[in-house]
Amino acid sequence: MTDELLAAIAKRRTYYSIGKEAVVPDSRIEQILREAILHVPSSFNSQSTRIALLLGAQHDKLWDLVKETLRKVVNDAEKFKSTEEKMASFKNGYGTVLFFEDQDVVKQLQSQFESYADRFPTWAEHASAMHQFAVWTSLETEGFGASLQHYNPLIDEEVRKTWGLPDSWKLIAQMPFGKPTGQPGEKSFQPVEQRLKIFK
Template sequence: MDSKFLDLMGNRRSIYALGENVSATNEELISLIENAVRQAPTSFNAQSTRAVILFGEAKDYFWNTIVTDRLKQEVPDEEAFKGTQARMDGFAAAKGTVLFFIDEAVIKFQQENFPIFADAFPGFAETEQGMAQFAVWTALAEQNIGGNLQHYNPIIDAAVTEHFDIPAEWTLRAELNFGSIEAPAGEKDFMADDQRFKVFGN
């Protein structure tokens, strides 16, 4: 069975060699990202995902100052930090970065109004996050724009909240870098199907 969607999924890879050579305008990229988040499924139609899109100086400040300065506190030796600095430089070289958040106020509202599912709502929100991140990443890949997903939360949360004036109720969950593909992804390995899937009935 042929599937264009599965082909798109296969094109969505972790690309680390990213650049700013993207033909789409910032406005077009913003529209694409916002629509992908908007169309992603959400349990109870909660719509708890929030996204902050960074370009230019804002993107550079995020990687070169907020993340880099925080990581230097964990790796104080300059020689040992060279590898980390190279990664930060690579992330900063991308066209932009999407910061994905969960709005905890939405979860609290759900818990108060649907108490029978109260314990499940945080997990539902995480599932929504994954689908929104995947939707954005795949939509970018369709436009031949590469991406890689990072997780420097929670150690950078306070600095991000302060610098970008993020509502206190928003919790950072991931950082998606995107840009022109300057070098392809490597080969991808898959685990054996018999360890991953079970099928019953016919």
């Protein structure tokens, strides 16, 4: 079982070429997100991570929203072409997972445990990262390709308004996913010996 987990971790890659074809039923995607929300750990068992799943027209709406937001920021029409192509590649996917951290939970912990107050925002980011990794690896195990994007905070307010999400939900990352239509780029590795020290 451990070897299967490690194989899934090794197989997880960044896919930018993705398509709209369904790989598994939507109910399976929902199950993955439910399991992640329930079982991925968080500091002080804060359970501060929030997730929104966008499928179909809702997924398309997100990447149109991101494109129009970036259009206001990127003034050079020539430079915007590459941005537009990138947005189209994400929109080509099957869906997007949005990862948030509930700042009300973070603030409550800060007031409850004042000696750790400055650490809770960082620990919330750790919890989010673990959820992202668990979901990413699980989606890939099911046959999807995914990537992790960070267009926050530029799109935060519009995302909350469009999907009626609480103001306390801070957007951390966006994960477009879909059936792989191309191969991931080559991955290089730094020597493990420089990154891992073992003492006996």
